[in-house]
Amino acid sequence: MKMENNDSEQQQQDVVGLYFLELWRLNSKKASLKLQDFNHQNPPQNVDDDDMEFDDDDDESVPTELDTVNSSGGFSIVLPDKLTVKYPSVNLHGHxxxxxxxxxxxxxxxxxYYFELHVNNAGAKGQVAIGFTTHGFNLRRQPGWExxxxxxxxxxxYLYRGQGKGEAFGPTYSTGDTVGGGINYASQEFFFTKxxxxxxxxxxxxxxxVYPTIAVHSQNEEVTVNFGKDPFIFDIKAxxxxxxxxxxxxxDKIPISQTASYGIVSSYLQHYGYEETLTVFDEATKASVPPITYQNNGLNEHNMYALNHRKILRQLIRDGQIDDALGKLxxxxxxxxxxxxSAICLMLHCQKFIELVRVGSLGEALxxxxxxxxxxxxxKEYEDFLMDCAALLAYEEPIKSPTGYLLEDSQRENVADAVNAMILSTNPILKDKRSCLHSYLERLLRQLTACYLEKRLLNGNQGEAFHLRRVLLAKNP
Incomplete structure (x- = not known):
């Protein structure tokens, strides 16, 4: 029975170590992306986990001109600028x-999303229209009629939405007016301007x-579309x-108790072993925040476990003293x-190698x-990590090499976090070993991201992508 417990404990530790190895692998991929940007003479981008997930946001094709291939049977003429449309003849039928x-x-x-239309000439009847239609729309019908x-x-x-009968909506518009059509993906609404x-x-x-769409329907009507090349009349930024x-x-209307905020911050400091900061934080909030009974709110299932030891080990690793850290472990x-x-041993031994390269002891590192x-x-699963480390020796300036990310402080932090989580996983009263991977604050942020993703999915994957780092660093959200 004792052996089974030991095997189970080793499996849990493997889960922790492999998780942080995967973070290392992600850092390697991000470093590779930055190097590709540099080699293509582009400014290196700040690539984060959330950015990698949504890195297709800027790949969308956007409307730039009118479609001159699909036509409405000669009832309109698109001028050479591919932005101006004219109705040259007299319409004989409603279609x-x-x-x-x-x-x-x-x-x-x-x-x-937003675009505008300027009415150069309202023609004989002023039957100009602006709107949105789907692919395959009958180009002999006004937008809103189908x-x-x-x-x-x-x-x-009038506003027409899917049928021939319109409804009172806004003022008429004619020669000299500029009207616009937009989509608010947050509220899932179309909006129109004049x-x-x-x-x-x-x-x-x-x-x-849907496609931005315009229509003309009486002799000499002429309109010009602006897809954003020129400034809009409507203040879209505002x-x-x-x-x-x-x-x-x-x-902001959602109430959050002061004690909950305190507990989340406090648990984060506990989770990562920031003992001194936690002490200062506790003292600073003692007079204004009611004491929290951790046993009742579930925030402190394991965070106080081995706090001082975890603090010491984190500092040793951040200082590059890997032999001392191994000795303490x-x-x-x-x-x-x-x-x-094990994965954690690999990370520690690789970090010792990295520290030797960092101080220039290349012979000793070899x-x-x-x-x-x-x-x-x-x-076999360790091959890419060992190759990244060994590659540091192939460059006169390792920091500028494709694997130079290993010499950054973030790599030390990753190893320190792995050791911290590994120690937390040894707590005998811990119910869920995976809970040692993240603090409660990080779980909340992940949940926030998941909520945004779910909301976007419910909207047909339409709307602004959520980038947590951009939100946290934004000066004016």
Whole structure:
């Protein structure tokens, strides 16, 4: 029975060590991406885990001109600038409409999309329209006359949404006016403007991607579209700012108790072994925050365990004193390094090699690599980590090499976090060993990200992507 317990404990420790090895692998990928940017003479980008997940946000094609391939049967003429449309003849039937879509659908991975139309000439009847239609829309029909289309029409100011009968919506518009059509992905609404002011909104209940669309329908009507190449009449930046402010207003109304905030910050400091900072924090809040009974709120299942030891080990690793850290682990928690080819042992031995390179002891690093790494060469899963470390010796300036990220302080922090979690996993009263991987604060941030992802998924994966780092670093959210 004792042996089974030991095996179970070793399995839990392997889970912890492999988790932090995977973080190391992610750091290696991010470093590779930065190097590619540099080699292509682009400014190196700050690539974070959340950015890697949403790195396709800027890859969307956006409307830039009108589609001159699909036509409405000669009832409209797109001029050479591919932005101006004219209705040259007299319309004889109600379906003699000149409809033109943009060359690409509206992008969906943003808070707001918007475009404008300027009426150069309202022609004989002023039957100009602006709106959104889906792929395959009948280009002989005004936007809003068919299912899955919306249109704000100039001759009557009506809004048409999927049927021939319109509804009172806004003012009419004619020669000299500028109207706009937009999509608010946060509220899932279309909105329309006239001469810089919002006319109204309508629920976006159309399925699939939509194309910015304009229509002309009487002799000599002429309009010019602006997809953003020129400044808009409508202040779209101010509109976006207002939408973000509205979101924050709703968030700010959610009550959070002072003791909960204190407990979350306190548990973070405990989790990572910041003993001195925790003491100062406790003293600073003692007069203003009621004491928290940790046993009742679940925030302190394991965080106080081995706090002083974890603090000492973190500092040793951050200072590059890996031999001293290994000595303390052998003395205090021998089970964590009992398996000498475990993931945590690999990280510590690699870090010792890295520290030798950091101080310029390349000969000693070479000797240590031959002896200290020998037992790890037999583990296939470790090959990429060992190759990254060995590659440091191939460059005169290792910090500028593809594996120079290993010499950054973040690599030390990763190893320190791994050792910290490994010690927490030895706590005999810990119910869930995986809970030692993250603090409660980090779990909340992950939950926040998950909520944004779920909300976006419910909207058909439309709307602004959530980047946690951008939110945390934003001066003006």
């Amino acid at each position: 003699d409409v000149g409809v033109v879509q943009a060359n690409y659908p509206a992008p969906i991975k943003r808070l707001v 299912a899955n289309s919306f249109g704000y029409h100039g001759d009557d100011g 001469n810089g002011h919002v006319v109204g909104t309508v629920r976006k209940d159309v399925k699939g991607r 509109y976006e700012a207002t939408q973000r402010a509205n979101q924050l207003t709703h968030i 052998r003395e205090w928690y021998p089970s964590t390094i009992q398996e000498d080819t 000797d240590y690599g031959r002896t200290g790494f020998e037992k790890f060469y037999k583990v």
